Each structure stands twice: as C-alpha cells, then as structure tokens.
Amino acid sequence: MDNRQIADRLEAFAALLELSDANPYTTRAYRRAAETIRGAPLPVAELVRAGRVRQLRGIGAGIEGRLRELIDTGEIAELAELERELAPDLVGLGRYLGLSARRSLQIARSLGVRNAEELREAAAAGQLRSVPGVGPKIEARLLEALAREDEPQARPGLLLNRARELLGGMAQALDGEAAGDVRRWRDSCERLAVVCATQDPRPVVKRFATLPQIVAMLEQADRRAVGVTVDGVPVELTVAEPERFGTALLRGTGSLDYVAALEPLPDGSDELEVYAALGVPWCPPELREEPYRGEPPSLIELGDIRGDLHCHTLWSDGRASVEEMGRAAQELGYEYLAICDHTPAVGAVRGLTPDDVRRQAEEVAAANESLAPFRVLRGIECDILPDGRLDLPDEVLAELDCQSAP
Known part of the structure; x- marks a missing residue:
C-alpha cells in the first residue's frame, strides 16, 4: 500500500468521523x-512496520494504531463499519438535495435502497410517496432538485480553512490546481473547483470519481x-489540454461576472499568456470578483506582516516547542x-493548568533570551465555562501579555 492509498483511507475515515459527529479535533x-502522509518522502508503510511512523509530524499513538491496522489487514475496521452504517454517497446526495444526514438514511432504509443511484431510480419510479413523512410537496421538491442536479445551486459556503483543506488534498491527488472561491481566498466558499492539464483526460x-x-x-x-x-x-x-490550461484556470478562478467581462478568452498555456493576449494586466486571484481591466492595486504580502498573535505549541495541540515556533x-x-x-x-486536547502556565513562562523567557530582539508574548486561549467563569483564575490571567476567550 503506497502513501497515496494510505492517505486516501485516512481522508475517508476523517470524512465519516465528521459525518458521525465525532470530536472535531479528532x-x-x-x-x-x-x-x-501524502507528502512524505519515505514509504509510510515501512515506517509503520519499523515502529517509526510517529516520527512524522502529527502522528500520535491513536493514529499510529489505525495505520498499523491498515497496513497489517488492508483496512480500518471502524471505517468499514462507518461506510456500511452511514452510506456516504447517499448522505452526500441527500445533503446536496437539502436533506439532513439522518433524514437521508431514513428515506433510504424505508425504500430499501443502498446507494445514491438506487435512490435516484426509486424517486424516478414514484416510490418517494411511500416513505412516511414524504407528502406530495416534499416529493415534488426532491424530484425537482434531482432533475437539476447538474445545475449550479445557491447553498451555504464552506469556511475558507475547511475549503482549502478539502480542495487542496483533491488538487494534490489529481496533480492539478485549486480554483474557484478557494483560489480567490474568499471567507465563505460556494464554488469549489480543480483544474488539471493533460492530453488524455480519462x-x-x-x-x-474515486477520491475519498x-x-x-x-x-x-x-x-x-x-x-x-x-x-x-x-x-x-476541469481537465484542459495543456495549451489551454491557463484559459481554463482563469475561467475556473474568477467570479462569473469577472470572467464574463473578459470573454471571449483566448487560448493560453498559463494565465500570463492569456492576460497578455487580452491586453490586460495580470490580476491577482483575490481581486477577480468584479469586472476589472486596469492595473491592480498592491496586495498585503507576507513581508508586510509584523507578527502573529495566536499560535499553539506542544503544550496543547501544536506541533512545535515555544522556541521552535518563535524561530520559525x-x-x-x-x-x-x-x-x-x-x-x-x-x-479534546491537553490544556494548560495554572501550574502549566507558569512553567511555560520559563520556556518563553528562555526563548526570548535566545531569540532577542525577537519577542515571544505569553498568551492563552481560555475557555468560558458554562457558569460564565473563565477556565483560569484571574491572578494567572493577569500575568499574561494577552488572552482570547472563544
């Protein structure tokens, strides 16, 4: 089993854990x-067999156990059980049609169908009306939605961080580029797209179609x-011919209004070639919302950022020590x-007690001495308890440079 196959199974497991309302941190x-694992330079299966897989960032004891099970048996038992129980293709189609996961499964069980295609066939045969709670109005709404499956539909967007995580993994697996709202860095992403380039699209x-x-x-x-x-x-x-990849990427990235104002788009192997043929300055993806042909304004770049006021470390759910974070x-x-x-x-993860906060202060002081004049600030992400109190005493919070209370 190669790294891509292992990563695919973990990605599928994560999707079904989310569907089953598992802890979001898990x-x-x-x-x-x-x-x-997808980006690991070494065969992860060999690391698992050698007992060294926890050397990879983010692999703890629990995930190591799942990986060992996957390598030894070829499957993750809980994943197989979740796939049988949740029928992810049914749930995905149901959510696309506006149904909750629970309601999708109720309808499927009532009809005796096991996958999305069988649900489509049962609906077309007029069987939806036999489902308890599905009257003529609901049946008509679902049939109409099924008839419009391939049409763009307005729906709540994904938050950018989740959309980037989802689309980034897919683009990497397909050797393509993430496009749509994600490439424009929109806070809420409704249009998700991947653009690839190859002569043979099959x-x-x-x-x-087989991505997890x-x-x-x-x-x-x-x-x-x-x-x-x-x-x-x-x-x-979208799988473009290489000589038209730039055209497909531009069309797949900009808003409908932005792209419409530039049409017809000339063929180009990259976006610079397309913009040059249009006689229009290249426009950063973030600005491709409204029709625009002028010289784009400067964007804030990483070099303009002076600091970061919220980071985690190994003291809770981070991946590096205080000094490592400061040095980075x-x-x-x-x-x-x-x-x-x-x-x-x-x-869900380890949190700092008052004693931990004061011990971490020693690590912060050592980091400041080592990294001066760079400054590591002491902060905390302090939970608000059900009774309204904060999770740490006021006297401990008063020692810190900053606090956030989500």
Whole structure:
C-alpha cells in the first residue's frame, strides 16, 4: 500500500468521523495526518512496520494504531463499519438535495435502497410517496432538485480553512490546481473547483470519481465532471489540454461576472499568456470578483506582516516547542509571536493548568533570551465555562501579555 492509498483511507475515515459527529479535533487530526502522509518522502508503510511512523509530524499513538491496522489487514475496521452504517454517497446526495444526514438514511432504509443511484431510480419510479413523512410537496421538491442536479445551486459556503483543506488534498491527488472561491481566498466558499492539464483526460476523471472526498457523481463528461462530498458540497473538475490550461484556470478562478467581462478568452498555456493576449494586466486571484481591466492595486504580502498573535505549541495541540515556533516566526521576518495554548476545559486536547502556565513562562523567557530582539508574548486561549467563569483564575490571567476567550 503506497502513501497515496494510505492517505486516501485516512481522508475517508476523517470524512465519516465528521459525518458521525465525532470530536472535531479528532477529525482534524486524521486530515492532517493524511496530508502529512501524502507528502512524505519515505514509504509510510515501512515506517509503520519499523515502529517509526510517529516520527512524522502529527502522528500520535491513536493514529499510529489505525495505520498499523491498515497496513497489517488492508483496512480500518471502524471505517468499514462507518461506510456500511452511514452510506456516504447517499448522505452526500441527500445533503446536496437539502436533506439532513439522518433524514437521508431514513428515506433510504424505508425504500430499501443502498446507494445514491438506487435512490435516484426509486424517486424516478414514484416510490418517494411511500416513505412516511414524504407528502406530495416534499416529493415534488426532491424530484425537482434531482432533475437539476447538474445545475449550479445557491447553498451555504464552506469556511475558507475547511475549503482549502478539502480542495487542496483533491488538487494534490489529481496533480492539478485549486480554483474557484478557494483560489480567490474568499471567507465563505460556494464554488469549489480543480483544474488539471493533460492530453488524455480519462485517467484524471476516473481518479476524481474515486477520491475519498467524493461520495457521489453528479455529472461526468470527457473533460469535465462534478462530484459531491459527504457534506453535500459540489466540486467541479476541469481537465484542459495543456495549451489551454491557463484559459481554463482563469475561467475556473474568477467570479462569473469577472470572467464574463473578459470573454471571449483566448487560448493560453498559463494565465500570463492569456492576460497578455487580452491586453490586460495580470490580476491577482483575490481581486477577480468584479469586472476589472486596469492595473491592480498592491496586495498585503507576507513581508508586510509584523507578527502573529495566536499560535499553539506542544503544550496543547501544536506541533512545535515555544522556541521552535518563535524561530520559525523570526525566519518569516516577524518581530513578535503570541503563544496562546488551550486551557483544560477544551477537553479534546491537553490544556494548560495554572501550574502549566507558569512553567511555560520559563520556556518563553528562555526563548526570548535566545531569540532577542525577537519577542515571544505569553498568551492563552481560555475557555468560558458554562457558569460564565473563565477556565483560569484571574491572578494567572493577569500575568499574561494577552488572552482570547472563544
């Protein structure tokens, strides 16, 4: 089993854990592990067999156990059970149609169907009306939605961090580029797209349909496909010929209004070539919202950022020590960094007690001495308890440079 296959199984496990309302920190940990394994330079299966897989960032004892089970048996038993119980393609299609996961499964069980295609067939045969609670109005609404599966639909967007995580893994697996709202760095992403370049699109379209993130296909053509995730979110795939990749990427990135104002787009192997043929200055993806042909204004770049006021370390759910975080920030050109680890009430991960906060202060002081004039600030992400109190005493909080209370 190679790294891509291992990462795919962990990604599928994370999707179903999320669907089953598992702890979000657990879901995130599996997604991060999948990302780490996908990019690992060594065969992860060999690291697992040698007992060295925890040397990879983000791989703890729990995930190591799952990996050992996967390598030894070829599957993760809990993943197989979740796939049987939750029928992810049914749930994904149901969410795309506006149904909750529970309601999708209730309808499927009532109809005796096991997958999304069987649900489509049962609906077309007029069987929805036999489901308890599905009257003529609901049946008509679902049939109408099924008839419009391949049409763009307005729906709540994914937050940017989740959308980037989802689409980034898919783009990497397909050797493509993330496009749509993600490439424009929109806070809420409704349009998710991946653009690839190859003369023969068939292997890419086939691979797209089998990605663990895709649980049902809505549309499939020679160079275009639309799949749906377990969240019910549609993802577009465009497979362009190499000499037209820039055209497809520009069209797949900009808003509909932005692209319409530039049409017809000339063919180009990259975006610079397309913009040059249009006689228009290249425009950063972040600004491709409204029609615009002028010289774009300067954007804030990483070099403009002076510091970061919220970071975690190994004291809670981070991946590096205080000094390592400070040194990394210093290398980015930052002047300061605030360490804001969790407090105990977060529950899912280790949180800092009052004694931990004071012991961490010693590590912060040592880091400041080593990294001067760079400054590491003492902070905390302090939970608010059900009775309104903060998770740490006031006298401990008063010692800190900054606090956040989510």
